[in-house]
Amino acid sequence: MGWVSNDNEHEGWAAAVAPDGRLSSSSSGEGMLVEGITGRYKPDKMLPDHEVIPDSEIIGWRGACGCGWRGEMWERVAYPADADPAHRRDYVPPHKFADASSRVEDAIHDEWRAHVAPSEAVLGVEAAAREYAQAGHRLDKTVAAAKAAGASWTDIGRAVGISRQSAHERWADKQ
Structure with missing residues (x-):
């Protein structure tokens, strides 16, 4: 066996x-x-x-x-x-x-x-990295949807746990 x-x-x-x-x-x-x-x-x-x-x-x-x-x-x-x-x-x-x-x-x-x-x-690391990348992609999409719906960078930053400026720097160019 x-x-x-x-x-x-x-x-x-x-x-x-x-x-x-x-x-x-x-x-x-x-x-x-x-x-x-x-x-x-x-x-x-x-x-x-x-x-x-x-x-x-x-x-x-x-x-x-x-x-x-x-x-x-x-x-x-x-x-x-x-x-x-x-x-x-x-x-x-x-x-x-x-x-x-x-x-x-x-x-x-x-x-x-x-x-x-x-x-x-390492298989566990690979799986976590895939999940992390998928979560990042999902976060980018939901931030774009929130911004399109009229949310402020302050509100988005607060939801993510970062400052308004950090939220703007991270996602403004993805709009």
């Missing part, structure tokens, strides 16, 4: 890590798919530029993002007693699919959200 940022610039996922450090982009019934051909693993039938790493050989998980960001490594341990979330260690039996556990996936998702937080915040 993956995640997409609100600006569609980032797509993140919990990637399985192969013994050589390559990250999975997907999985199949035979194992995890990683890009690149080393000759050590069999190529995937559908994606010939990917190898199939058996689930039993996956050494851990880390966050990945389409922009190139990589999260910290979560180590796959051999015994349930060795699992320790505080030290980024988790157990998945070697005979099971090597997908990250929900605990690891949630932690990686939190990391990824921190990674995209700046771009998500």
